[in-house]
Amino acid sequence: MNAKYPVRTTEKTLALVEQLMKRGSCGVTELANDLDMGKSAVHNHLTTLQEHGYVQKVGDEYQLSLKFLEVGGRIRKSMEFYQVAEPEVKSLAAETNELANILVEEQGMGVYLMRAKGKDAVDLDTYAGLRTCLHATALGKAILAHLPESRVEEIIEHRGLEQKTPKSIGTREELFQALNDIRERGYAIDDGERLEGLRCLGAPVKTSSGEVLGAISVSAPASRVSDEDLHGDLPEKVLSAANVIELNINY
Amino acid sequence: MNAKYPVRTTEKTLALVEQLMKRGSCGVTELANDLDMGKSAVHNHLTTLQEHGYVQKVGDEYQLSLKFLEVGGRIRKSMEFYQVAEPEVKSLAAETNELANILVEEQGMGVYLMRAKGKDAVDLDTYAGLRTCLHATALGKAILAHLPESRVEEIIEHRGLEQKTPKSIGTREELFQALNDIRERGYAIDDGERLEGLRCLGAPVKTSSGEVLGAISVSAPASRVSDEDLHGDLPEKVLSAANVIELNINY
DNA sequence: AACGGCGTTCTCTAGACCAGAACGCTTATT
DNA sequence: AATAAGCGTTCTGGTCTAGAGAACGCCGTT
Structure with missing residues (x-):
């Protein structure tokens, strides 16, 4: 859906923010x-952005400030799913x-809300806020499997099915087959589909009425996860x- | 410093974002x-905000999206201090x-970049991105103690010295005395100044040239921290x- | 001294923002 | 059923402002 009467000035401000994010820190002329x-x-x-705290001037260069982290943090904190899932x-x-x-x-798209590292945890670059396509992760597939089919169609229409690795799901048929399996099995597997050599296992978190709120997963190098472990x-x-989260959300 | 030629349209957009953050989720008329x-x-x-991903429509209400978390996360991730300090x-x-x-x-102001909980950790509401005044925390005081005096003056001029608890620092003299002590001692103490019953201990992290980058701390209930522990x-x-972080930053 | 680059100031007008009215839709009320 | 009251959305015209461009002051370099 595109804005019918976009506010061009706002679009310029947002373009500036994006550019400043790419550049990290830079001058007016640039x-x-x-x-x-x-x-x-x-x-x-x-x-203007500076006056409202979104940008700061360091030396003679401008950069985005941590105000974005503050806003993002508040949004995340206000999500019931996050509050309940965090300790789990x-x-x-x-x-x-x-x-x-x-x-x-x-x-x-999928948005990582947080991660927690166990003592042997691999160091992936999944920070809170990172976006990823849904079809190539165990987390994403666990969610897709419990969305209405029409929504799934909409998403693959809009976002496509990019192949992250040779093992990634690349066609509609493959995807819907996988989602069926996930619904039967109860959890989703990613065996090197997002990142070669990485195995993930994800489970959906749903409300009592069946609506999916998010998903929780564990990721580990293939070397430490046998085929038996995976099942x-x-x-x-x-x-x-996932079950504990569901219980705490539904009271 | 206030903008000499503010972009009023952008200010309206930002006001909208703030309001949406307060409300959480609401309609156009409201x-x-x-x-x-x-x-x-x-x-x-x-x-317009929706088209660029900063706002989303859920049902017939609008709300801020996790795009802010994404932007904030990227900014944080790009900070050297964060990268090095995180594991520590x-x-x-x-x-x-x-x-x-x-x-x-x-x-x-002080901005919390992250926190980590040990197994007995108290559960404070310090999320990443949260802002706090500098003079009432061990972390903040550790930083203030190593900023140029003119900068400290500027900050208390601009931000004041709000008393968070009866123990909080309330006057310029108290503050400068405290900062002196911290410089001599090497670390800062907060004994119930931010929150009654909470003791914190913070140390500054500086570059080799003496510029302060941030601070690191431990917080614990007073019941678990004796006066001897504090020193x-x-x-x-x-x-x-703090030292390990400094070493890793300065190579 | 002169130059080239920067960030900032200032003015003027083309252009966009937005109040307000109107429309379709859903929900509450009669 | 019919009406009303509320919503989000569309659309237009008049008003205000966003922003190009020129000029300025301030570095560092030549």
Whole structure:
């Protein structure tokens, strides 16, 4: 859905924010060139953003401030799913000694809400707020499996089915087959589909009315996860964590 | 510093974001009333923000999206101090079994970058991105003690010295005395100044040229921290963590 | 001294923002 | 059923402002 009467000035401000995020820290002239704007316009936008705390001037360069982290943190903190799931992610990580994550769906993409590292955890670059496509992770597939089929169609229409690795799901048929399996099995598996050599196991978290709120997972190097683990011990722990979250949400 | 030629349209967009953050989730008319704007204006701003992913429509209400978390997360991740300090905060929490935090200064306020909970950790509401005044925490004082005096003056001028608890620092003289002590001692103590019954111990992290980058701390209930701990075991652990960070930053 | 680059100031007008009215839709009320 | 009251959305015209461009002051370099 695109805005019918977009506010062009706001779009320029947002473009500036994006550019500043890419560059990290830079000067007025540089931004003006990047965005094909006059220097004065860029300057006015930057000082406006600065006045409201979203941008700061360090030396003679401008950069985004941590205000974005504050806003993001408040939004996350206000989500019931996050509040309830947070301690469970930590215990799951501690119990398995691996990396545990939670993910929610937003605008057809997965957003990592937090992660917790067990003592042997691999160091992935999944920070809170990171977006990922849904079809190539155990977390994402666990969510897709419990969305209405029409929504899934919409998402693959809009976002496509990018192949992250040769093992990634690449066609509609494959995906719907996988989602069926997940619904039967109760949990989703990612065996090197997002990252070669990484195995993940994800379970959905649903309300009592069946609506999916998000998913919880454990990720570990293939070398430490046998085929038996993938269908025995590990799913049990992840499902149990998902279950505790569901119980705490539904009271 | 206030913008000389503010972009009013951008200010309206930002006001909308703030309001949406306060409300959590709400409709066009409600926002229009809150901000004294026409419904059409609010609608145009919201759809523009939506198109760029900062706002989403859930049912027939609008709300901020996790895009802010994404942007904030990227900013944090790009900070060298965060990258280096992150593992040390975790080990400090594990070692002490209490709550460990890191904080940086921005625009005269402290911003929590992350926290790690040891197994006995108290559950404070310090989430990543939260802002706090500098003079009432061990972390903040550790930073203030190593900023140029002119900067400290500027900050208390601008932000004041709010008393969080009866024990909080309330006057300039008290503050400068405290900062002197901290410089001599090497670490800062907060004995119930931010929150009654909570004791914190914070140490600054500086570059080789003496510039302060941030601070690291441990917080624990007073019942678990004796007066001896406050000057013996605990500072040693916190200082050691700060030292490791400094070494890793300066190579 | 002169130059080239920067961030910032300032002015003026083309253009966009937005109040307000109107519309379709859903829900509450009669 | 019919009405009313509320919502979000569409659309337009008049008003205000966003921003190009020129000029300025301030570095560092030549």
